[in-house]
Structure formats: structure tokens, C-alpha cells
Amino acid sequence: MGTNRFNNFTEYGIGIGLRQPHYDHILSRKPVVDWFEIISENFMIDGGRPLQILDQILEQYKVVQHGVSMYFGSAEKPNREHLRRLKELVKRTKTPWLSDHLCWGSVDGRYTHDLLPMPYTFEAAKLTAQKVREVRDYLEVPIAVENVSSYAEYHVSEMSEWEFLNEVVERADCGILLDVNNIYVSSQNHSFDPFTYVNSVPAERIAQIHIAGHSKYRKYILDTHDHPVIDPVWKLYERAIQRAGHTATLLEWDDSIPSFKEVHNEALKANRFLAATALATAV
Amino acid sequence: MKLLELQRTMARAVMQPLTFTERMQRTAPDGQPMRAYAARFIKPNDRLTSFERLEIYNRQYWFRLLSSMVEDFPGLRAVLGASRFEAMSKAYITDCPSRSFTLRDLGSQLESWLHKNPRWAGKKQTLALDIVKLEWAEIEAFDGKAEPPLRPEDLSANAGADLRLRLQPYIQLLSLRYPVDDLLLEIKNTSEENEVASNAFQERRKHKRVQTVAKLKPAAIALAVHRIDNSVYFRRLEPEEFALLTELKQGRTLQKAVAHAFIETKIPPQELPALVQRWFHNWAALGWFCQSDQKTETSPRSTNPMNRKPTGAGRKRKIV
Numbered sequence: 081m082g083t084n085r086f087n088n089f090t091e092y093g094i095g096i097g098l099r100q101p102h103y104d105h106i107l108s109r110k111p112v113v114d115w116f117e118i119i120s121e122n123f124m125i126d127g128g129r130p131l132q133i134l135d136q137i138l139e140q141y142k143v144v145q146h147g148v149s150m151y152f153g154s155a156e157k158p159n160r161e162h163l164r165r166l167k168e169l170v171k172r173t174k175t176p177w178l179s180d181h182l183c184w185g186s187v188d189g190r191y192t193h194d195l196l197p198m199p200y201t202f203e204a205a206k207l208t209a210q211k212v213r214e215v216r217d218y219l220e221v222p223i224a225v226e227n228v229s230s231y232a233e234y235h236v237s238e239m240s241e242w243e244f245l246n247e248v249v250e251r252a253d254c255g256i257l258l259d260v261n262n263i264y265v266s267s268q269n270h271s272f273d274p275f276t277y278v279n280s281v282p283a284e285r286i287a288q289i290h291i292a293g294h295s296k297y298r299k300y301i302l303d304t305h306d307h308p309v310i311d312p313v314w315k316l317y318e319r320a321i322q323r324a325g326h327t328a329t330l331l332e333w334d335d336s337i338p339s340f341k342e343v344h345n346e347a348l349k350a351n352r353f354l355a356a357t358a359l360a361t362a363v
Numbered sequence: 364m365k366l367l368e369l370q371r372t373m374a375r376a377v378m379q380p381l382t383f384t385e386r387m388q389r390t391a392p393d394g395q396p397m398r399a400y401a402a403r404f405i406k407p408n409d410r411l412t413s414f415e416r417l418e419i420y421n422r423q424y425w426f427r428l429l430s431s432m433v434e435d436f437p438g439l440r441a442v443l444g445a446s447r448f449e450a451m452s453k454a455y456i457t458d459c460p461s462r463s464f465t466l467r468d469l470g471s472q473l474e475s476w477l478h479k480n481p482r483w484a485g486k487k488q489t490l491a492l493d494i495v496k497l498e499w500a501e502i503e504a505f506d507g508k509a510e511p512p513l514r515p516e517d518l519s520a521n522a523g524a525d526l527r528l529r530l531q532p533y534i535q536l537l538s539l540r541y542p543v544d545d546l547l548l549e550i551k552n553t554s555e556e557n558e559v560a561s562n563a564f565q566e567r568r569k570h571k572r573v574q575t576v577a578k579l580k581p582a583a584i585a586l587a588v589h590r591i592d593n594s595v596y597f598r599r600l601e602p603e604e605f606a607l608l609t610e611l612k613q614g615r616t617l618q619k620a621v622a623h624a625f626i627e628t629k630i631p632p633q634e635l636p637a638l639v640q641r642w643f644h645n646w647a648a649l650g651w652f653c654q655s656d657q658k659t660e661t662s663p664r665s666t667n668p669m670n671r672k673p674t675g676a677g678r679k680r681k682i683v
Contacts, residue, residue, distance in 0.1 A: 121464060121465050124464075124465065125467070125506035126506060126507055126508035126532070126533075127506060127507055127508045127509045127533060128505050128506040128507065128509070128533070128590065128593050129505070129506075129593035129594070130506060131506075132593050149464040149465070150464075154370065155366045155367040155370055159464055161464075162464040184370055186464075187367070187370040187371050187374045188371065188374075189462050190374065190378070190460045190461065190462060191460070191461040191462065191463065191464060192374060192377055192378065192420075192424050192461075193424070193427055193428065193461060193466055194377070194420060194423055194424055194427065196370075196373065196377070196420065199364075199366065199369055201366070203365065203366055204366050207366060231416055231419040231420065232405045232406075232413075232416040232417060232419070232420065233405070233406045233408075233416075234369065234404055234405060234406065235364075235403075235404060235405070235406055236364050236369065236404070269408075270408065271408065271409070299410040299411055299415075300410065300411060300419070302419075
């Protein structure tokens with residue numbers, strides 16, 4: 081239970097993002113952590129300290145790769161150098177699955193280094209799914225696409241965001257990294273019911289879940305990953321695992337990063353929902 | 364609007380520089396009002412106009428890329444001053460937008476761009492170019508490839524006139540007109556102290572940093588930017604030492620490299636054999652020579668660290 085072909089049938093628990101301020105603590109104290117998520121691009125290099133640290137982490141922990149610049153939704157072809165380096169890293173980490181975002185961020189070879197929202201059109205869904213397939217075939221590892229936080233919507237959109245996500249994953253036959261914080265942020269920015277989103281995605285494709293904090297401004301919410309998870313996001317998480325079962329869960333904390341212990345404790349709060357779901361299933 | 368057209372339209376707006384007050388420009392890249400440009404493809408909602416929604420992405424783009432420049436080039440920032448550095452960075456990013464999937468490469472064109480655009484550094488152009496070379500070399504040395512090193516005993520066993528020695532790919536050799544290695548270390552040390560200092564203390568440190576830059580006199584140096592145990596160090600080189608390493612890096616045989624490196628030397632001929640032997644012993648001890656055509660990445664051996672200058676705590680992880 082709780083596993084699917086989109087995370088290579090692995091039983092992963094609660095992980096946290098591997099971040100530089102925690103390196104010393106992790107390597108010296110060797111805390112018990114189910115798994116670490118790494119940002120692939122930070123390790124797609126030729127040598128030096130980052131790879132040395134990664135190798136030390138790999139000796140003791142399970143690692144899953146998460147990318148930020150594959151840009152499945154960009155209209156251009158995948159960057160071959162990016163793919164080559166990514167494949168080298170996949171061989172190194174033996175990641176059971178690999179995730180990146182359902183967004184675009186580059187055009188005509190120029191990179192914005194941002195996760196820009198997709199127009200929810202059938203043309204875009206078809207092209208995006210094709211790219212997911214190409215990348216999966218090249219990397220030979222299951223792919224999960226993550227829904228992003230967004231601050232803008234396009235006139236050309238022909239469907240809702242969750243309908244677009246479903247269209248892409250069905251066409252690509254890939255998994256979903258369901259970011260419940262991103263769903264909450266976008267629901268506030270675009271005035272939709274976040275539970276409609278969570279209830280609409282195909283539960284059997286949810287390979288992983290992200291939880292995180294965000295920042296609230298007067299007119300919109302920004303996905304900043306610099307706060308604890310708020311209760312409405314935990315409620316979405318609870319609903320997601322009621323539907324998907326025990327799913328690999330990861331807390332993202334990328335800015336104003338507190339101590340390792342604080343980050344890990346925040347992530348472990350997910351246990352109470354996982355336990356309740358397990359109990360409900362058993363009954 | 365088709366996908367490619369929409370993405371080009373949005374990217375042009377997102378990558379357009381912000382105003383002086385860090386807001387989105389009122390005029391779009393095509394000359395029409397930005398409000399109309401944004402409204403063509405972005406929906407408004409009950410709280411934000413199309414312009415305001417697009418502006419969120421425009422600001423995020425510039426904040427992200429400018430922070431990356433600050434992180435990568437603290438030395439150049441100290442030389443130019445914070446506001447001039449920011450203006451220069453905006454001009455650079457506009458002329459040379461990122462063409463890499465990683466922000467690590469953002470500054471790869473900065474030296475050549477600054478060379479073609481001397482107005483940003485003015486009278487400090489030579490100093491600015493030197494420090495950019497050094498800061499970019501540090502980035503390259505930090506995560507460059509390391510091959511299995513040749514040990515001193517491998518070297519003596521294979522010594523011969525036709526021997527070609529490969530330098531580790533991560534080693535950067537620089538010929539500079541200012542002693543910017545000391546300057547950069549001073550800047551980094553004061554920056555690290557500032558992280559835990561009071562405002563008044565930071566002001567004094569800033570003043571000291573400005574004085575350090577102002578007082579720096581030209582003095583030609585040769586430098587190797589290298590790694591020991593995966594930390595980056597700067598090592599000053601004698602002119603002949605630099606010439607010899609450069610010749611070897613270019614693939615010359617040992618015999619030709621030695622012949623070229625000492626053409627203009629003032630070192631007495633009788634001292635050369637012992638000197639060259641000592642240099643080679645030191646370089647080999649530092650793991651600077653590597654085996655040919657090896658594809659395996661390994662860490663350099665921990666060796667006797669001679670004349671090394673730590674560059675600080677090492678580069679920080681970058682979120683792309």
C-alpha cells in the first residue's frame with residue numbers, strides 16, 4: 081500500500097530538503113531521516129565539495145532528485161547538456177524517481193530561472209507531455225511533475241489548472257508530485273477551492289507530496305518556503321493522503337533556514353496525519 | 364496566442380529591466396504601454412491588474428539574478444561600490460541574459476563584457492577586470508573536475524624530456540596587474556564578520572573596505588587558483604613558475620616547456636635545476652598533475668599545503 085509505479089514502488093516516509101546550512105549537522109550527528117531531497121542542478125557539476133558532500137550523504141541516506149530548470153512546458157526542445165549532466169547525476173544518486181515542475185522558464189535559449197505558469201491549453205498539454213516522455217526515456221527513471229504556485233493566469237487557458245495537470249500526466253503516463261502548499265497559494269491568488277483541486281487529481285499517480293510555508297502580502301501570497309506549514313495546508317495534506325494513501329512526503333524550507341532540528345520537527349508533524357490515515361484504512 | 368508566441372511575449376516583459384524604484388516599466392518592449400501589453404495575455408483578478416500580476420514575475424526575475432551577481436562577485440562590488448555594481452549588473456544581464464540551466468554560469472561572460480564596456484569601471488577598469496578574472500576563476504576552481512593525481516614518485520619514474528604532464532582541470536592560472544588575491548580575502552573576511560556585527564561596526568568595516576580598495580597599488584602577480592581537500596586556495600607563483608605551468612597546461616612537452624619558461628629569466632643558470640625540481644615536487648605534492656584520459660572524478664589527495672591562502676568558508680550552495 082502507498083506505493084505506485086511512479087515512485088518505483090518505494091516505501092519512503094518523511095524527508096527534508098538537503099540544504100547547505102545543515103551539512104555539518106547531518107554529517108557529524110548523523111540524525112535519523114527517512115530521506116533527503118536534493119536540488120539536482122546544485123550537483124550537476126564536474127567535481128569539488130558539493131559532490132564530495134553528496135557522496136557522503138549517499139553513503140548513509142536515501143536521496144531523491146528534484147529539479148528546478150527542466151521546464152517541461154517550455155516550447156523549445158530540452159537542453160542536451162542539461163540532460164547529459166542530469167543523467168550522470170541520476171546514475172550517481174540512483175534516485176528511484178525524479179521530479180521537476182509543470183511550468184516553463186526558458187525561451188529561445190534564454191533562461192528566466194523562474195517557474196513560470198503554463199497556459200492551460202490542449203496544445204501546451206500535448207507538448208509538455210511529449211517532453212516528459214522524452215526526458216523519462218532518456219533518463220530511464222520514473223518522472224513526477226509538480227504543480228507550481230502561480231500569480232498570473234492567461235486569457236488563452238481552456239481549462240482549470242487541475243484539469244491541465246490531469247491532461248499532462250495522462251498523456252505522459254507519469255506521476256505527480258503534489259505540492260499542497262502550492263495548491264493553497266494558487267487557490268488564494270486565483271480564488272478557487274483548493275479541495276476541488278486535491279479531489280480532482282488522479283490519486284493513483286501521486287508519487288510524492290510537498291509541504292511548505294509561504295508569505296502573505298496584502299493582495300497575494302508568495303511561495304517563499306521560509307515559514308512553518310500553516311493549518312489550511314496541513315488540512316490539504318490530510319485530504320491528499322486520505323486519497324493517495326501513505327505517500328513519500330517532503331518539507332521544503334529554502335530561505336531563512338532554521339536549525340536542522342526545527343526543520344525536521346516541522347516535517348515530522350506529517351506523521352500524525354499519516355498515522356490517522358493508516359488507522360482509518362485498517363479499520 | 365500559440366504557446367511559443369505567448370512565452371516570447373511574457374519573457375520579453377519579465378526580462379525587461381525594472382525602473383529606478385524597482386517597479387515594472389510603464390512602456391513595454393514593443394513600445395506600447397505596458398498595461399495594454401500585459402492585458403493582451405494576462406487576466407486581471409479582483410485584486411490585481413494584468414500589469415500588477417506580470418510585475419510580480421518581472422521583479423522576481425531581477426531580484427533573483429541580481430542576488431546571484433552579488434553572491435558571485437563581492438570583490439567587484441567592493442571595487443565599484445554597491446550602487447554602481449547594481450547598475451552594471453543590470454546592464455550586463457540585459458546584454459548577456461542567462462543561457463544556462465544553472466545560475467552558476469551567469470557571470471561567465473562578465474570579464475569579456477566588462478572589457479567591451481569600460482565605462483562601468485572608469486579609472487578602475489584594470490583593477491575591475493583583474494578581480495572579475497579572480498572571482499570567476501574561483502567559481503571554476505570550486506566545482507571543476509578533478510582527475511586521479513600523479514604522486515611525486517609517479518613523476519620521478521616517468522621523468523623524461525618528451526613527457527607531457529596534464530594539469531588538474533580545476534586549476535586556474537592567472538596573470539594579474541593588481542594583488543587582488545589579498546583584496547578579495549580582505550573583502551570576504553570583513554563580509555563574514557559583518558554577518559554577526561552591529562550597524563555601527565558594519566559602517567566601520569565598510570569604510571575600511573573602501574580604504575583598502577582605494578589604497579591598492581598596481582603590482583603584477585601570477586596566481587594559481589586551486590583546491591586542497593575541496594576548499595579553494597590562491598597560491599602566488601614566481602613569473603617563471605607561472606610560465607612553466609602555462610606551457611604545460613598548453614600541452615607542451617617537459618623539455619619545451621622548460622625551454623620556453625626560462626627564456627627571459629634572471630635566475631642564475633646554476634640555480635635552475637634545483638629550483639625546477641623543487642617546484643615540480645611541490646606541484647606534485649599538491650596533486651596538481653593528473654593522469655591522462657581518466658574519466659573518473661575523485662577528490663584531490665590531502666597533501667602538504669604550501670603557501671596556501673584559504674579563500675574563506677567556500678562558496679555557498681546556489682538555488683537555481
